[in-house]
Amino acid sequence: MEICKLTACQTAEMIRKRELGVEEVTKAYLDRVEKLDTSLDSFVTVCNEEAMDSARRVQKRIDSGEAVSKAAGLPIALKDNICTMGVKTTCASRMLGDFNPPYDATVSKKLKAADTVLLGKLNMDEFAMGGSTESSYFKITKNPWDLERVPGGSSGGSAAAVAADFTTFALGSDTGGSIRQPSSFCGVVGLKPTYGAVSRYGLVAFASSLDQIGPITKDVADCALAMNLITGHDCMDSTSADIKYPDYLEFLKNDIKGMKIGIPKEYLGQGLNSEVKEAILNSLKQLEGMGAVCEEVSLPLTEYAIPAYYLISSAEASSNLARYDGVKYGYRAEKYTDLLDMYKQTRDEGFGDEVKRRIILGTYALSSGYYDAYYKKALQVRTLIQNDFNKVFKDYDLIVGPTAPTTAYKIGEKSKDPIQMYLGDIFTVSANIAGLPGISLPCAKDSKNLPIGIQFIGKAFDEGSLIRAAYTFEQNTKLDMEPAGLSTLI
Amino acid sequence: MDYEVVIGLEVHAELATRSKIYCSCTTEFGGEPNTHCCPICTGMPGVLPVLNKKVVEYAVKAGLATNCNIASFSKQDRKNYFYPDLPKAFQTSQYDLPLCFGGAIEIDVNGVKKSIGLTRIHIEEDAGKLIHDAWADGTLVDYNRCGVPLIEIVSEPDLRSADEVKAYFEKLKSILEYIEVSDCKMQEGSLRADVNLSVRKRGQREFGTRTEMKNLNSIKAIVRAVEAETKRQIEELEYGGTIIQETRRWDDNKGESYAMRSKEEAHDYRYFPEPDLLPIVVGEEWLSQIKAEIPELPDQRKSRYVEKFELPEYDAAVLTSSKIIADYFEAAAAVNSNVKAISNWIMGDLMRAINEKEIEFSNIPVAPEDLAGLIGLIDKGTITGKAAKKVFDIMFETGKKPMDVVKEEGLEAVNDEAAILLAVKEAISNNPKSVEDYKAGKKQAIGFLVGQIMKATKGKAQPQTVNELLVKELEK
Structure with missing residues (x-):
């Protein structure tokens, strides 16, 4: 038995039954990371000693018969924009290259309280801006299926690490598709929860009204397990929803008979790679075979989602990232003449191109004289897009479609063309704009043996239906999801 | 040429809540630098604000006490600009939907009453303080004040003289003290004003070009700044010049103002709705709860003094101008019904002693009961009015009881x-x-x-x- 090939649920159960020791599991994962991540570059920080220390502590608690969570002893890893007290949180930026937060994000706290073991922090696009993890200041993460290809982004480190069995599961963040698209590229399961379902406290903000933390896991059952750990109201986050959160494991039912699923015709149109389209159409047939009712619907404003998204997210980012000025923490330029020059030099040297591009775009969109034409209009589009979804969800339980228009592309292929990169978010941004939950899971592989993701979008706070549909789909479409690129390294 | 000055005031008052507006740090003044702050008020990566409910209550109170409408739905916005005392690089404030709007308060200048309109009252957070120490290499910053809640009270351009400005500011201060939402300690910066001022030829309908003088932190400075800027603008125009729309810094030591930045150089604050905070909803129930907590206000108290105590209008106005004086008066009046004598003593000898000794009213050593007792001794003929002045001075010096002073000094009246x-x-x-x-x-x-x-x-x-x-x- 290979420990790292087990799912999170399997591992947790064996730990509880004392068939596996927490230190043994932790050691197995750390060894695998050490051996293979030099080729993959998915981790920014690996917490070797801290992880073994906390593994020992957790094992002791289990041995002493204390009540522990269903995830006790699971080695996990976090995207490097989720604050971890005492462990560097860099956002893959030079700006925060040495930033050691004196506080934990709420999710970090929750995972600690659930006796999980933090293996380390995962690579990402700088400040979560990008779709390929190429904009990281530190390293370019490779796709475990093909080391010449990107893992997607911005949670590319998280998706690659899960696909490579470097962790039982990981957390990512999703502002416009940053959990779902890399999950699709790496052949794993990624869920972006409803806005407000997971506390954002301690998630370094990119676009506050769109950001959401969510799990990236080996399968759908693990996704449900992780959701149980991280959802819930948090008084530290004013936008966190104060509702009753269900036990997501209860939705692991192999049954979608009678479920009404809408396929927006706009999600199968222009720009969609033909192999991906074929895979999605085939998946629809499979879903029907499982008893779902699939019908074509329309989300007519889909084409406006991208421009609205880039205006809103960049506007918020321009304000959220203004605090990185060299005054208080993080990077400060060495040479400057006065205060203004210190700001300029610090921000010029501390931020990469993509971040600067968004700050400039967002600053422009909020400027006096342009606000109404750009930012305000984008907010109006946002409301209309929400209305579109509400209309469809009157008659349908779920919306289905591709996660991304293509499979993983080559490193460098799109990084010189921001527009091409931005268009890759076409099927994912709408869920963020409308605040809705979305899940991506593998549905097929293309002719290059690269995974293709299918996406379900649900009603607000109805992650249960997403998990049920995804679980049913997964159980009835057994795919061989062994990353080919990684096996060349072993 | 005869000119008319047009003035509007923006008054910032720090609210007297125990904790800051978006975190649980103390709002206490002073403290070692950077000891009253946390990751939230210093804007560390990933932190989020949570609005202190008391801030809304206090601001609504201020709105109700100044006859404002209270918005049932308002929101908070980010005002973006770079400065080292502003750790998030934006101030969370309110832009187009303030909490309170459309109020008015009445002022009285030499017996002439006038209503001054309030455009709005909104909530916002204070910034930190830069410390330019001569011995230090560079500038230091203290974030203790960062996130202390403020209300900004914006008046209509209804003020026409330095006297009106003074009367308005004092009235506003008095109201805030009465409702106990701010301690209004100007020397600690918890109450400060920006003056917007323009002049125009009398009879002209349009306003002239205005200038703004920021952060005036004493009544004296406000009055001096208004007088000097009025004079400067009139002279400028008389000599054929034009007024430039600009922000000016008032130097109270020199009694002059200097241009800081022009309209062209003004910041584009790029206001937009704060996405980390929910809209503020003040429902009927909450509003009536806050309404019920509004105490008697200066004008109401003044009327009561005229009616119940039969004091002259002038006395009533002076006594009620400050809550602490009015409370003192009432404590004395509770033990001695000679209210006119109490009023005379407060307005006369007590005020004189306070001014001479330069102490705060809150720190005076003579308890109101003792002042009442002193007056009682005069009324009973135990001491003469002349001796009473001496007794009072000793009481003010030592805090002793009136009868003890009379005995120690042998000041009983001679009726032999x-x-x-x-x-x-x-x-x-x-x-x-x-x-x-x-x-x-x-x-x-x-x-x-x-x-x-x-x-x-x-x-x-x-x-x-x-x-x-x-x-x-x-x-x-």
């Missing part, structure tokens, strides 16, 4: 007719000229003689007895 008669006779024999004058019909000459007698008895003789005996002796 034989002793007084002796002094009367002595005064008559020593001042034949005055006696002659009196007998020749100059009745006022008696005043001089009384003065001599009081001097001889060290002010302790009962004036009434002195008068009676003196007249009797002179008429002999």
Whole structure:
């Protein structure tokens, strides 16, 4: 038995039954990371000693018969924009290259309280801006299926690490598709929860009204397990929803008979790679075979989602990232003449191109004289897009479609063309704009043996239906999801 | 040429909540630098604000007390600009939907009453403080004040003179003190004003170009700044110049203002709705709860003093101008019904002593009950009015009880007719000229003689007895 090939649920159960020791599991994962991540570059920080220390502590608690969570002893890893007290949180930026937060994000706290073991922090696009993890200041993460290809982004480190069995599961963040698209590229399961379902406290903000933390896991059952750990109201986050959160494991039912699923015709149109389209159409047939009712619907404003998204997210980012000025923490330029020059030099040297591009775009969109034409209009589009979804969800339980228009592309292929990169978010941004939950899971592989993701979008706070549909789909479409690129390294 | 000055005030008041607006740090003034702050108020990566409910309550109170409408739905916005005292690089404030709007308060300048409109009151957070220490290499920053809640009270351009500005500001300060939402300590910066000022030829309908002077932190500075800027603008125009729309810094030591930045250089704050905070909803129930907590306001208290205590309008206005003075008056009035005497003592000797000693009203050593007791001693004839002044000065110096001072200093009034008669006779024999004058019909000459007698008895003789005996002796 290979420990790292087990799912999170399997591992947790064996730990509880004392068939596996927490230190043994932790050691197995750390060894695998050490051996293979030099080729993959998915981790920014690996917490070797801290992880073994906390593994020992957790094992002791289990041995002493204390009540522990269903995830006790699971080695996990976090995207490097989720604050971890005492462990560097860099956002893959030079700006925060040495930033050691004196506080934990709420999710970090929750995972600690659930006796999980933090293996380390995962690579990402700088400040979560990008779709390929190429904009990281530190390293370019490779796709475990093909080391010449990107893992997607911005949670590319998280998706690659899960696909490579470097962790039982990981957390990512999703502002416009940053959990779902890399999950699709790496052949794993990624869920972006409803806005407000997971506390954002301690998630370094990119676009506050769109950001959401969510799990990236080996399968759908693990996704449900992780959701149980991280959802819930948090008084530290004013936008966190104060509702009753269900036990997501209860939705692991192999049954979608009678479920009404809408396929927006706009999600199968222009720009969609033909192999991906074929895979999605085939998946629809499979879903029907499982008893779902699939019908074509329309989300007519889909084409406006991208421009609205880039205006809103960049506007918020321009304000959220203004605090990185060299005054208080993080990077400060060495040479400057006065205060203004210190700001300029610090921000010029501390931020990469993509971040600067968004700050400039967002600053422009909020400027006096342009606000109404750009930012305000984008907010109006946002409301209309929400209305579109509400209309469809009157008659349908779920919306289905591709996660991304293509499979993983080559490193460098799109990084010189921001527009091409931005268009890759076409099927994912709408869920963020409308605040809705979305899940991506593998549905097929293309002719290059690269995974293709299918996406379900649900009603607000109805992650249960997403998990049920995804679980049913997964159980009835057994795919061989062994990353080919990684096996060349072993 | 006759000019009219047009002034609007933006007043910032720090709210007296225990904790800051978006975190649980203390709002206490002072403290070692950077000890009253946390990751939230210093804007560390990933932190989020949570609005302190008390801030909304206090701001709504201020709105209700100034006759504002209270928005049932308002929101908070980010005002973006770079400065080292602003750790998030944006100030969370309110832009187009403030909590309170459309109010007015009444001022009284030399008996002329006028209503001054309030455009709006909104909530926002204070910034930190830069410290330019001579011995330090560079500038240091203290974030203790960062996130202390403020309300900004914006007036309409309804003010027409420095006197009106003073009256408005004092009235506003008094209201805020009455409702106890701000301690209004100007020397600690918890109350400060920006002055927007323009001049125009009398009769002209359009406003002139205005300038703004920021962060004036004493009433004296506000008045001086208004007077100097009015003069500067009029002179500029008289000499054929034009007024430039700009922000100016007032230097109260030099009594001059300097241009800081022009309209072209003004910041584009790029306001947008704060996505980390939910809209503020003030429902009927909450609003009526807050309404119920509004205490008696200065104007209401003034009317009560005129009606219940039958004090002159002037006395009532002075006493109620500050809550702490009015409370003092009422505490004294509770033990002595001679309210006019209490009023006179407060407005006279007490105020004089406070000014001389330069102390805060809150720190005066004479308890209101003791002032009432002192007046009681005069009323009973235990001491003379003249001796009372001396007793008061000692009380103010030492905090002692009036009767203790009277005994220690031997200031009881002398009502011994034989002793007084002796002094009367002595005064008559020593001042034949005055006696002659009196007998020749100059009745006022008696005043001089009384003065001599009081001097001889060290002010302790009962004036009434002195008068009676003196007249009797002179008429002999």
